[in-house]
Amino acid sequence: MIIRVVLPAHLRTLARVNGEVKLDLDGTATQRSILDALEATYPMLRGTIRDQVTQQRRAFVRFFACEQDLSHESPDAPLPDPVAKGAEPFLVVGAMAGG
Amino acid sequence: MSQVRVLVGTRKGAFVLASDGKRKRWDVSGPHFGGWEIYHLKGSPADPNRLYASQSSAWFGQLIQRSSDGGKTWEAVGNKFAYEGTPGTHLWYDGTPRPWEFTRVWHLEPSLTDPDTVYAGIQDAALFRTGDGGQTWQELPGLRNHASASSWQPGAGGLCLHTILLDPAHPERIFIAISAAGVFRSDDGAKTWRPMNRGLRSEQIPNPTAEVGHCVHRIAMHRSRPNVLFMQKHWDVMRTDDGGESWREISGSLPTDFGFVIDVHAHEPETIYVVPIKSDSEHYLPDGKLRVYRSRNGGKEWEALTKGLPQSHCYVNVLRDAMAVDSLDPCGVYFGTTGGQVYASADAGDSWEPIVRDLPSVVSVEVQTLS
Numbered sequence: 001m002i003i004r005v006v007l008p009a010h011l012r013t014l015a016r017v018n019g020e021v022k023l024d025l026d027g028t029a030t031q032r033s034i035l036d037a038l039e040a041t042y043p044m045l046r047g048t049i050r051d052q053v054t055q056q057r058r059a060f061v062r063f064f065a066c067e068q069d070l071s072h073e074s075p076d077a078p079l080p081d082p083v084a085k086g087a088e089p090f091l092v093v094g095a096m097a098g099g
Numbered sequence: 100m101s102q103v104r105v106l107v108g109t110r111k112g113a114f115v116l117a118s119d120g121k122r123k124r125w126d127v128s129g130p131h132f133g134g135w136e137i138y139h140l141k142g143s144p145a146d147p148n149r150l151y152a153s154q155s156s157a158w159f160g161q162l163i164q165r166s167s168d169g170g171k172t173w174e175a176v177g178n179k180f181a182y183e184g185t186p187g188t189h190l191w192y193d194g195t196p197r198p199w200e201f202t203r204v205w206h207l208e209p210s211l212t213d214p215d216t217v218y219a220g221i222q223d224a225a226l227f228r229t230g231d232g233g234q235t236w237q238e239l240p241g242l243r244n245h246a247s248a249s250s251w252q253p254g255a256g257g258l259c260l261h262t263i264l265l266d267p268a269h270p271e272r273i274f275i276a277i278s279a280a281g282v283f284r285s286d287d288g289a290k291t292w293r294p295m296n297r298g299l300r301s302e303q304i305p306n307p308t309a310e311v312g313h314c315v316h317r318i319a320m321h322r323s324r325p326n327v328l329f330m331q332k333h334w335d336v337m338r339t340d341d342g343g344e345s346w347r348e349i350s351g352s353l354p355t356d357f358g359f360v361i362d363v364h365a366h367e368p369e370t371i372y373v374v375p376i377k378s379d380s381e382h383y384l385p386d387g388k389l390r391v392y393r394s395r396n397g398g399k400e401w402e403a404l405t406k407g408l409p410q411s412h413c414y415v416n417v418l419r420d421a422m423a424v425d426s427l428d429p430c431g432v433y434f435g436t437t438g439g440q441v442y443a444s445a446d447a448g449d450s451w452e453p454i455v456r457d458l459p460s461v462v463s464v465e466v467q468t469l470s
Contacts, residue, residue: 008158010134011159014162014175044162044175047162047178048159049159053181053201058158094158094159095158097158
C-alpha cells in the first residue's frame with residue numbers, strides 16, 4: 001500500500017523532496033511502521049522526528065491525520081483507514097512558535 | 100596567492116566568507132541550513148576542503164553536515180550521539196541529581212592529521228569521536244566517568260563541553276573545557292582525565308578554589324608552545340605555563356575581566372586577544388564601546404583596539420567560539436557579534452572593518468588560511 005506523508009518545510013529541505021512523500025508500506029500502517037519506512041528511504045531524517053536512542057517523538061513534533069491529533073496514540077496503534085489506504089496523508093508537524 | 104575562508108555559525112544558518120590574501124574584498128555565501136542554529140563549523144587541518152558543521156533546532160534535534168568541497172555542497176552524516184553504557188547523573192541547577200541527556204553538539208574539532216577523524220563536544224557534557232568522516236560517533240567515556248562528574252553543574256547555557264584543544268606536540272594529549280566544571284586534560288588519548296583548575300578562583304561557588312566547578316568560558320593555545328594556555332574564565336583572564344597544572348591571573352588593566360572569547364596571534368605566542376564584557380548579569384559591552392583588548396606580552400599589559408569599531412551605543416556580545424585568527428602575515432583576526440556583525444582585522448588588530456553587518460546572531464567564527 002502507498003502511504004502519503006507530509007513533512008514540515010525544514011525536513012523537506014533536508015530530505016531534498018518537494019511536496020508529499022509516498023511510501024510503499026508492507027503490513028499495518030502505524031506511526032512506527034511509517035517512520036521506519038520514512039527513515040529507511042531518507043536516512044538524513046533519522047533523529048529529527050523521534051529520538052534515535054529512545055525512539056520517543058520529539059517534543060515539538062506532532063502527528064496529525066484525518067483532522068485528529070494522533071501524537072499521543074501508541075506508536076504501534078493502527079492508523080485510520082484513510083491513511084492506510086492513501087486517501088489521507090499522515091502529517092508530521094513542527095509546533096508553531098513565534099509571537 | 101593565499102586565500103582566507105571565514106566560517107560563520109549563526110542562530111539561523113551558516114555563512115562562508117571568502118577573500119584573497121589582501122582581505123579587502125569578500126564573497127559571502129549563505130545562509131546554508133537557513134533557519135537552523137549552527138553552533139559551530141570547522142575545517143580539517145589535513146584537508147581544508149573537508150568541513151564539518153553542527154546543525155540543530157529545538158524542533159528537529161541535532162544534525163551533522165559534512166562538505167568535501169570547501170562548503171559549496173553539504174551532506175548530512177551521522178547524528179546519533181548515544182552515551183556509552185547507562186549514563187549516571189550530574190547536578191541540576193537546583194542541586195538535585197539529573198540524568199545525562201544529549202541536547203546538542205557545541206564544538207567540532209577535526210583531527211590535526213586525519214580528515215575523517217573529528218572530536219565533538221556535546222551538551223550534556225561529554226566527548227565523542229568519529230573515525231569515519233562523521234558517519235558514526237562513539238563516546239570517549241573516560242571523561243564522563245571521571246569521579247567528579249556526578250557533581251558537575253550546568254552554567255547558564257547548559258552543561259556543555261565547548262572547547263577541545265589537540266596538542267600538536269603530544270598526539271595523546273587533549274585539553275577540554277566544560278561550563279561549569281572547568282578544564283580537564285588527558286595524556287592517553289582520552290582514556291583518563293585529570294582536572295586542571297589549580298589557581299582558578301571563583302567566588303560564585305561554595306569553595307572558590309575547588310578542584311572542579313569553575314565556569315571556564317574558553318581556552319586557547321599557540322601551536323608552537325602547547326604547554327602555555329590562555330583562559331577566559333567567567334570572571335578572570337588566566338594563563339598557565341605548565342600545561343594546566345597551575346594557572347595565574349593576567350587580567351591586569353582590563354576594564355572588566357568578564358568575557359567569553361580569547362585567542363592567540365598566529366605568529367606571536369605572547370600576543371593574545373580578548374573582548375571584555377561588562378558583567379555576567381548584563382552580557383554586553385562596557386560603556387557601549389566595542390573594544391578588542393590585545394596584550395603583546397602574555398597578559399602583563401593590555402591595550403584597547405578601537406580603530407574601525409563602534410565606540411558608542413554598541414551593546415552586543417561576542418560568544419566563546421566567535422573569534423579566530425588566520426596565519427597570514429600580518430596575522431588576521433576575526434570575530435562575530437550577537438548583533439550579526441563579523442569584523443576582520445588584516446593587521447593583527449590595529450584596525451578593523453566589518454565583512455558583513457547584518458547576519459543573524461553569530462555563535463561561532465573559524466578561519467581557514469588556504470595556499
